[in-house]
Amino acid sequence: MTHHKLRFFAALSALLSLSGFAYADGTPRPWQMTLQDAATPVQVFIINFHYYMVWLISLIVLFVLGLLLYVMVRFSAKNNPVPSKTTHNSLIEVIWTIVPVLILAGVAIPSFKLLYLERNIPKGDMTIKVIGNPSWNWTYEYPDLGLNDDKTAKVSFTAYLLPEDKAKEQGVPYLLATDIPVVVPVGKVVKLIVTSDPEGIIHSWAMPSFGVKIDAIPGRLNEDWFQVTKSGIYHGQCSELCGKEHAYMPIEVWAVSEENYKAWADLELKSPKPEELNAFLKTIRPASDKVASN
Numbered sequence: 001m002t003h004h005k006l007r008f009f010a011a012l013s014a015l016l017s018l019s020g021f022a023y024a025d026g027t028p029r030p031w032q033m034t035l036q037d038a039a040t041p042v043q044v045f046i047i048n049f050h051y052y053m054v055w056l057i058s059l060i061v062l063f064v065l066g067l068l069l070y071v072m073v074r075f076s077a078k079n080n081p082v083p084s085k086t087t088h089n090s091l092i093e094v095i096w097t098i099v100p101v102l103i104l105a106g107v108a109i110p111s112f113k114l115l116y117l118e119r120n121i122p123k124g125d126m127t128i129k130v131i132g133n134p135s136w137n138w139t140y141e142y143p144d145l146g147l148n149d150d151k152t153a154k155v156s157f158t159a160y161l162l163p164e165d166k167a168k169e170q171g172v173p174y175l176l177a178t179d180i181p182v183v184v185p186v187g188k189v190v191k192l193i194v195t196s197d198p199e200g201i202i203h204s205w206a207m208p209s210f211g212v213k214i215d216a217i218p219g220r221l222n223e224d225w226f227q228v229t230k231s232g233i234y235h236g237q238c239s240e241l242c243g244k245e246h247a248y249m250p251i252e253v254w255a256v257s258e259e260n261y262k263a264w265a266d267l268e269l270k271s272p273k274p275e276e277l278n279a280f281l282k283t284i285r286p287a288s289d290k291v292a293s294n
């Protein structure tokens with residue numbers, strides 16, 4: 001889908017959504033009633049499709065409710081003591097066959113377009129391998145940045161939940177923040193290869209702002225993709241009930257400029273000490289108030 005079209009849909013959905021479309025960043029807020037703001041073309045489509053469906057089903061419900069009320073009043077025993085014996089009306093029967101078919105087509109066509117956008121995975125600019133661990137955390141590998149002699153990725157790390165005291169201290173959301181972020185360049189197509197430890201359990205790598213939710217299954221490779229359009233910090237969680245620490249395996253992605261991504265990759269290739277990496281990450285941390293809207 002072209003950007004032109006996406007913008008049209010975004011404008012349309014902003015018009016249709018009662019709460020306004022643009023939410024700050026890729027983090028849920030307390031009492032938020034709407035979907036998280038979109039950071040990828042896929043999620044823009046999902047949000048627009050969502051509002052389109054909400055309006056469509058609301059109109060149908062109102063129409064059916066109106067008909068029911070009309071029938072209850074107009075054809076009650078009091079108002080209509082002698083019932084009609086009509087059993088057949090060709091025109092109405094044709095209408096109530098054709099109209100639902102048109103409605104279903106109006107749902108199916110954008111639905112298949114969305115499915116195609118999601119599942120027709122474009123050629124990636126880079127690949128990240130995501131591994132769900134049985135110890136309830138995520139390992140990330142960046143094979144494009146180089147391989148060791150044993151074919152393992154040179155840049156590979158496991159991101160853990162940031163403990164509550166540290167999250168408070170840093171002013172970041174507990175249960176969503178991780179100790180180290182996954183860093184990706186803005187605008188690039190990132191291909192995900194998602195799996196789970198062969199001896200492990202099924203997890204699901206889910207990032208609401210990206211429109212990504214993909215199962216991590218032991219012994220199987222799943223693919224997905226995203227293309228973040230605005231720099232920012234995005235939060236997600238494991239979305240498969242995977243056991244006792246299911247709630248404690250957050251996902252944190254930083255979308256940064258290509259320059260900063262390269263600098264990060266260069267540093268990662270030198271296997272920096274944690275303090276060194278943390279000090280560097282502070283310098284590339286995207287401003288969390290950057291709006292990721294389209």
Ligand SMILES: [Cu+2]
Binds near residue numbers: 132203238
């Ligand atoms: Cu899990």
